[in-house]
Structure formats: structure tokens, C-alpha cells
Amino acid sequence: MSGGLTRKKGTVFLIALIFIAAAPWLLSTSYWRGILVLCAMNVLLALSLNLVLGYTGQLNLGQSAFFGIGAYVSTILIKTYGWNFWLAALAAVAAAGLVGVALAAFAVRLRGHYLAIASLGFAVITYQVLVNWESVTQGVRGMYGILSPVPNAVALFYLVAGIGLVVYFLLDNLVRSPVGDTLRAIREDEVSAAALGVNAAVWKAFAFGLGAAIAGLAGCFYPGFVGTLVPDAFGIVESFTMMAMVIVGGMGTMIGPVIGAVVLTFLPELLRGFGELRLMIYGVALTLVVLFMPGGIVQAWVGLKKRFS
Amino acid sequence: MGRSQKKILVTALLKAANLNKSFGGVRAVYDVSVDVPAGSIFALIGPNGAGKSTLLNLLSGVYQPDSGSLFFNQASLIGLPAYERARLGIARTFQKIRLFKQLTLLENVLTGFHLHQDVPLWKCFLPGGAGRFRGEAMDLLSFVGLGNRANDRAGALSYGQQRMLEIARALATRPKLFMLDEPAAGLNAAEVEFLLKRLQNINQQNVTVLVVEHNMDLVMNVAQRVLVMDHGVRLFEGNPREVQANPRVIEAYLGGAFAS
Numbered sequence: 001m002s003g004g005l006t007r008k009k010g011t012v013f014l015i016a017l018i019f020i021a022a023a024p025w026l027l028s029t030s031y032w033r034g035i036l037v038l039c040a041m042n043v044l045l046a047l048s049l050n051l052v053l054g055y056t057g058q059l060n061l062g063q064s065a066f067f068g069i070g071a072y073v074s075t076i077l078i079k080t081y082g083w084n085f086w087l088a089a090l091a092a093v094a095a096a097g098l099v100g101v102a103l104a105a106f107a108v109r110l111r112g113h114y115l116a117i118a119s120l121g122f123a124v125i126t127y128q129v130l131v132n133w134e135s136v137t138q139g140v141r142g143m144y145g146i147l148s149p150v151p152n153a154v155a156l157f158y159l160v161a162g163i164g165l166v167v168y169f170l171l172d173n174l175v176r177s178p179v180g181d182t183l184r185a186i187r188e189d190e191v192s193a194a195a196l197g198v199n200a201a202v203w204k205a206f207a208f209g210l211g212a213a214i215a216g217l218a219g220c221f222y223p224g225f226v227g228t229l230v231p232d233a234f235g236i237v238e239s240f241t242m243m244a245m246v247i248v249g250g251m252g253t254m255i256g257p258v259i260g261a262v263v264l265t266f267l268p269e270l271l272r273g274f275g276e277l278r279l280m281i282y283g284v285a286l287t288l289v290v291l292f293m294p295g296g297i298v299q300a301w302v303g304l305k306k307r308f309s
Numbered sequence: 310m311g312r313s314q315k316k317i318l319v320t321a322l323l324k325a326a327n328l329n330k331s332f333g334g335v336r337a338v339y340d341v342s343v344d345v346p347a348g349s350i351f352a353l354i355g356p357n358g359a360g361k362s363t364l365l366n367l368l369s370g371v372y373q374p375d376s377g378s379l380f381f382n383q384a385s386l387i388g389l390p391a392y393e394r395a396r397l398g399i400a401r402t403f404q405k406i407r408l409f410k411q412l413t414l415l416e417n418v419l420t421g422f423h424l425h426q427d428v429p430l431w432k433c434f435l436p437g438g439a440g441r442f443r444g445e446a447m448d449l450l451s452f453v454g455l456g457n458r459a460n461d462r463a464g465a466l467s468y469g470q471q472r473m474l475e476i477a478r479a480l481a482t483r484p485k486l487f488m489l490d491e492p493a494a495g496l497n498a499a500e501v502e503f504l505l506k507r508l509q510n511i512n513q514q515n516v517t518v519l520v521v522e523h524n525m526d527l528v529m530n531v532a533q534r535v536l537v538m539d540h541g542v543r544l545f546e547g548n549p550r551e552v553q554a555n556p557r558v559i560e561a562y563l564g565g566a567f568a569s
Contacts, residue, residue: 177433197395
């Protein structure tokens with residue numbers, strides 16, 4: 001059985017690889033290639049939130065802040081201090097991760113709605129810091145002329161998608177390991193997890209920190225892709241978009257948030273033909289998914305397969 | 310040699326003295342002292358609202374007492390959170406079943422091995438870091454009669470089966486003291502019979518068992534000592550026969566049927 005599972009996973013991995021390799025040549029205009037890069041970043045972000053929300057069950061609305069911390073820390077280190085991109089990225093990932101652990105340390109007694117509000121507050125504060133700490137972040141005037149670590153959009157897509165694939169592989173193993181059991185136990189029932197010796201505070205901090213680090217990693221590639229950096233890219237709306245990706249795809253599954261990220265990146269673009277109706281259709285589609293597929297696309301697919309087999 | 314061995318047998322594994330716990334103005338547990346002898350099956354009985362579950366929550370660390378002392382293996386438990394007490398060898402089940410309902414039976418029991426996991430964190434990011442407790446978890450599932458349901462979701466089990474799964478999960482922590490809060494509630498006669506046998510099996514493996522129970526058959530058949538509580542206070546302690554004969558207990562709890 002285990003051998004069959006490994007082979008199945010290998011096949012999926014190979015298909016994903018071919019898909020990634022072919023995508024920039026199937027969607028070969030520079031516009032669509034840009035969307036592909038965004039899509040790869042969104043996959044990373046959805047994976048990062050899913051670890052906290054889907055597996056550990058913590059209603060975290062502050063994920064956009066970690067994305068922003070990754071973007072700003074890496075850019076400031078490169079532009080102001082002349083660091084090499086990869087070194088700056090490493091520092092940015094560490095910074096985002098540490099802030100994530102710190103947020104978890106403060107929020108550890110909070111659950112459900114209270115944690116949601118606290119983490120939302122954290123996202124708002126981070127946004128305000130980016131706007132107001134002008135001597136460092138340039139505030140709303142923004143930073144310009146930021147270079148991508150690779151020469152063009154296709155290379156950037158390959159880079160971010162490749163990182164996404166590696167992160168997926170690592171997290172997929174993690175959630176199947178004893179650590180995954182522990183995180184899900186916290187999600188399901190903290191009191192009985194404690195009765196089994198689980199120190200929930202430590203493991204929540206672990207999930208928050210790792211999730212924040214991955215979001216920070218996605219943030220490192222964003223400024224070079226856009227070329228400019230302004231705080232508006234990291235408002236709380238971004239947090240809700242990430243949450244929509246996780247929920248629409250299927251939270252608490254590995255592939256669900258990936259599908260959610262792809263669908264919710266491309267759907268608004270495909271709806272551009274509808275002009276002003278675009279956002280309305282998008283909103284209605286989201287509502288319908290949550291109403292009729294509460295387990296997301298993955299669960300709906302599993303249900304369909306069961307019905308027709 | 311013989312004497313020292315006997316002394317070990319009568320040592321209290323858990324020693325609580327003058328425990329108090331109030332909720333608002335209600336004294337749920339009032340000045341309760343109890344010694345749970347190592348290796349025994351110890352029952353805690355009393356009418357509804359007697360404070361049994363609160364006492365159990367004080368012992369397991371869900372609540373901290375307002376005052377009093379609490380020792381486990383000579384180490385004070387006061388101030389220790391529940392997860393630290395689990396580390397010391399205290400396991401429990403809940404009156405209102407608290408399983409991980411979305412997880413499979415096997416995953417529920419595997420989570421119970423949390424304290425014994427020794428896979429380094431970095432290995433959990435690589436394939437094959439599944440840990441080494443699968444076999445033992447399956448044994449525990451078979452022990453409680455659920456060996457053939459390992460891959461079902463816990464939420465799909467019947468009530469009685471859920472109680473047995475909670476026992477298997479708690480046993481995975483390898484406790485020295487196993488506390489069960491009304492394990493027979495909602496079980497049919499055959500299930501109670503099975504539970505009784507399993508409690509004795511667990512006790513034979515050198516695990517001290519403390520059971521809060523309403524089911525008198527279970528208490529009278531398996532317990533060596535019984536503590537009776539009423540209205541938050543300690544009413545009487547003795548062996549089952551003494552409890553059955555004690556007029557105060559009969560008056561407070563067992564009622565007229567036993568008095569005649």
C-alpha cells in the first residue's frame with residue numbers, strides 16, 4: 001500500500017512538474033505570464049495559511065502582514081544596505097517567522113473569534129507601520145526600481161513555482177508525521193490534546209512561525225516582480241483573499257489550497273470580459289462555493305467520485 | 310524484603326489534602342482529602358452534583374484548586390498545567406466524550422503517543438517520518454475491541470465505541486494513574502461487562518485506576534476502595550462492602566432500596 005502511495009505521489013509530482021514547465025508557453029503573452037507569477041505566489045500564501053488555519057485550526061487573519069514583512073525586510077536590506085538577494089531573502093524569512101512566533105506568544109490564550117480579531121489587529125498595525133515609518137519604508141510614496149532576482153517573468157515563475165513545489169513536498173510530509181497528528185489534535189480539541197501531554201502553546205507558535213516564514217518567503221519575490229513596493233499590497237483584504245483560497249479549495253487538505261489559489265487567481269482574470277459585472281460574479285461564485293461545498297472543491301470532488309463509482 | 314514490598318503496595322500514588330474549589334458562590338469541592346493507593350482500582354461515587362467531576366478536573370489539571378495540596382509520586386502538582394501532568398503519568402477520559410472526531414481511530418490513538426515520539430523535527434519534513442508507534446496503536450485498538458475500525462473516522466463510532474476509543478487513546482500515553490470519568494455512562498450491559506474486564510486488565514499492568522462512576526455493579530465488582538462524595542464534601546471512604554453498609558452513605562446516595 002505504501003509503495004502504491006509513493007508511486008501515486010510520484011505521478012502527481014511529475015504531472016505538476018510538466019504543468020509548471022508548460023504553463024508559460026501555453027499562456028505566452030507577457031500579461032498572462034505575469035498572472036502565472038502571481039498564481040505561484042498565491043499558492044505559497046495559501047499553503048502557508050492552510051498550515052495555521054486548516055491543520056492547526058487557528059483563525060488567523062494576519063497572514064497579509066507576514067507577506068508584507070517578507071517583502072519590506074528583503075527590499076530594504078537590498079536597496080538600503082546593498083545585501084545580496086538570497087541573503088536578504090533568508091533574513092526576511094527569518095524575520096517573518098520570528099514575528100509569527102511572537103504573535104502566537106501573545107495570542108496563545110485566544111481562540112476562535114478572539115484570535116481572529118487579535119490577528120486582524122496585528123495586520124492593521126503592520127500596515128500602519130508600513131505607511132507611517134517613512135524614514136525606513138518610504139511610506140505611501142513607495143520604493144521604486146526594485147529588481148527581480150532573475151531576468152524575466154518566465155524565470156521568476158519557474159523559480160517561485162519550484163519553491164512552491166518544494167514547500168508543498170515538505171509540508172505534505174509534515175502533516176503526515178507525528179507533528180501533523182499533534183497539530184490536528186489541537187484543531188479538534190485542545191483540552192483533550194493537553195490531557196495527552198500536548199503543550200498547545202508551543203505547537204501553535206510552531207505553526208504560526210512556520211506559516212509566517214512561508215508567507216514571508218512569498219513576499220520576497222513580490223517587489224521584484226512588480227518593480228515597486230507600496231503598503232497597499234499588504235492590506236487586510238489580502239488576508240481575506242488568502243482565506244478564500246484556502247476555504248474554496250478545501251482547508252485541512254494539502255491539494256485544496258493549491259487548487260483554491262489557482263482558481264481564485266485566474267477566475268477574476270477570465271471574468272474580465274464581463275466588465276463591471278466581474279467582481280459581482282466573483283463574489284456570487286465565492287458565496288455559492290461556501291454555501292454548497294462547505295468542504296471546498298476537494299471535498300466536492302471526493303463526493304462526486306463516490307457517487308459515480 | 311516482604312515488609313518493604315508491602316509498604317510499596319500501600320503507598321499513596323496520589324495524595325490530595327484539603328482541596329477546595331469554588332465557582333462563583335458554589336463550593337464544588339470543599340476540603341476534600343484523598344489518598345489513592347498505588348496499584349489499586351479506586352472508585353469515586355456520589356449523587357449528581359456531588360463534585361466528582363470537579364475533583365477529577367482538579368487532579369488532572371483542567372482546574373487549579375483554590376487551596377489545598379496535591380502530590381503525585383511525592384511531587385507537588387499544584388500549578389502544573391494538564392499537559393505537564395500527562396508527562397508525569399496521569400491520563401484521563403472525559404465524562405462528555407472529547408475525541409478528535411474528524412481523525413481516524415488510528416490517528417486518535419497515535420496522537421496519544423505524543424509524549425513518546427522521538428522523531429527529530431527535521432525528519433518530519435521528509436518522507437517516512439511516520440514514527441514507530443503504528444503497531445502499538447493497533448494493539449491498543451484491538452485491546453478495546455476496535456481493531457477492525459482503524460481507518461474509520463472517530464465521529465462514525467457508536468457512543469459506547471467512542472468511550473472505548475478514548476480509553477485506548479489515553480492508554481497510549483502509558484499512564485501510571487488512569488482516571489476515567491463515568492466510563493460506563495450510556496453503555497449497554499454487554500459493553501459494561503467488557504469495560505469491567507478491560508479495567509481489570511489495565512490495573513493488572515501496574516496502572517492505578519481511579520474511576521468516577523454511577524454504575525454500582527461496576528463499582529462494587531472492580532473497586533478495592535471507594536470514596537463517597539456528597540455536596541462537594543467527603544462523606545465516607547472504605548471498601549465496597551463497608552460503603553454498602555454505611556448508614557450515612559445509604560441515606561445520602563443509595564437510598565431506601567438498599568436500606569432494607
